[in-house]
Amino acid sequence: MTRARIAACCCLLVACAAGQASRKRADAVAADIRAAREQNAEACAPQELAVAEANLRFAQTALDRGDSRRADAHLESAAPAARDALAKAKTCARPAVAQAEPAPAPRVSTTDADGDGIPDVDDLCPDVPGSPERRGCPLLTDRDRDGVSDDIDRCPDTPGARDNFGCPWPDRDADGVADKDDHCPDEPGSPENQGCPQKVLIVVRKDRIELKQQIHFQPNRAVILSDSYDVLGQVAQAIEAAKVAIRIEGHTDNVGKRKENLKLSQARAEAVKEYLVQQGCEATKLKAVGFGQKRPIASNSTRAGRTLNRRVEFRMEERKN
Amino acid sequence: MARRGTILACLLLGCGPLTATSAIDDADRALVRARAADSERYAAYETALAELYLAKAREEQGYAQYGEARSLASEAQRFANAASRKVADRGGEPASQSPKRTAVQQR
Numbered sequence: 001m002t003r004a005r006i007a008a009c010c011c012l013l014v015a016c017a018a019g020q021a022s023r024k025r026a027d028a029v030a031a032d033i034r035a036a037r038e039q040n041a042e043a044c045a046p047q048e049l050a051v052a053e054a055n056l057r058f059a060q061t062a063l064d065r066g067d068s069r070r071a072d073a074h075l076e077s078a079a080p081a082a083r084d085a086l087a088k089a090k091t092c093a094r095p096a097v098a099q100a101e102p103a104p105a106p107r108v109s110t111t112d113a114d115g116d117g118i119p120d121v122d123d124l125c126p127d128v129p130g131s132p133e134r135r136g137c138p139l140l141t142d143r144d145r146d147g148v149s150d151d152i153d154r155c156p157d158t159p160g161a162r163d164n165f166g167c168p169w170p171d172r173d174a175d176g177v178a179d180k181d182d183h184c185p186d187e188p189g190s191p192e193n194q195g196c197p198q199k200v201l202i203v204v205r206k207d208r209i210e211l212k213q214q215i216h217f218q219p220n221r222a223v224i225l226s227d228s229y230d231v232l233g234q235v236a237q238a239i240e241a242a243k244v245a246i247r248i249e250g251h252t253d254n255v256g257k258r259k260e261n262l263k264l265s266q267a268r269a270e271a272v273k274e275y276l277v278q279q280g281c282e283a284t285k286l287k288a289v290g291f292g293q294k295r296p297i298a299s300n301s302t303r304a305g306r307t308l309n310r311r312v313e314f315r316m317e318e319r320k321n
Numbered sequence: 322m323a324r325r326g327t328i329l330a331c332l333l334l335g336c337g338p339l340t341a342t343s344a345i346d347d348a349d350r351a352l353v354r355a356r357a358a359d360s361e362r363y364a365a366y367e368t369a370l371a372e373l374y375l376a377k378a379r380e381e382q383g384y385a386q387y388g389e390a391r392s393l394a395s396e397a398q399r400f401a402n403a404a405s406r407k408v409a410d411r412g413g414e415p416a417s418q419s420p421k422r423t424a425v426q427q428r
Contacts, residue, residue, distance in 0.1 A: 046365035047365055047366075047369050049366060050370045051369065054370055054373035055373075058377055
């Protein structure tokens, strides 16, 4: 009985010793696994790490149950797997975490090439000084001061119209009247005459002022039509220049009553005199006389002849000097 | 009374194999799903653990250690599911809920 007890105790001691040895081996394997994990074995040697961890766990469970034989069997698998995992993990470098290069700080250009106080980055005209209000661009110049800035002025040194891109309107006859307004662009003329030369409508003769254009009146009335103002204007100038007394003669054709024609011619001569006085002629130098139909210069039998006979003539009565 | 206790004990003992088998089947299906999603490539660690635990569960079941088998099978299922999630997180083929039946399964 005593022998049996002693044998049982010996077996128990052997078993306990074996269990202790297995736990030490398990601890060694666990240490290898921890080291392998630290070396990123899960990524580098997943299979080996899994085998090592699983078998270690199974071994520990077996040891807890007192089954050191099965525990050893698991540790036999776990130990080389852990070593392999550690070895692979050491060779397989932990994947370097890509350290992004620190992004260069955004550099704001602070250069100011034109020195206008506005950095080039904000300067719309970085090479030309300009005001901040115009974002660094210069105020537009206008050398010819025609109101058209030089940047759009096709004639920046010659004043011109805005409608003509700052250039003067063309004036071929150089009469000061632009061609676009000049009725006679190739003949110099006054602006009052729309750029056309003054037409000579009269010829001063020794005894009379000859008209190249008749004076026109309203029919049967002593009202001068406006188309006759030019010729009367020249007559007025001629009278002033000549400084002679002028007899203004009114004539009619033979249509109508003689008396009425005489009266009408007189009224028309008076109307002309009045107009000339208005133009600055001295009334004392002028004498209005109506002759009616008494002095025809053409035949009254034709229309053209009657037209010629309806006229006003200017006769020089005497020279003052 | 003793008779009833005997019946109850038998029933309790009989549940052990059933629950362990069920857990092992669940783990097996989870592992098949994970493999179908190519977990051996993208989640090798988890897949390997699931395989080892499932194998151990079956071994324990063979030793009639049903409690331990069920526990290991649960662990295996957990690892298999983790593998599937890892594959899905990588944007890989999502694990199908109805695993493809392989020739082994059909057999």
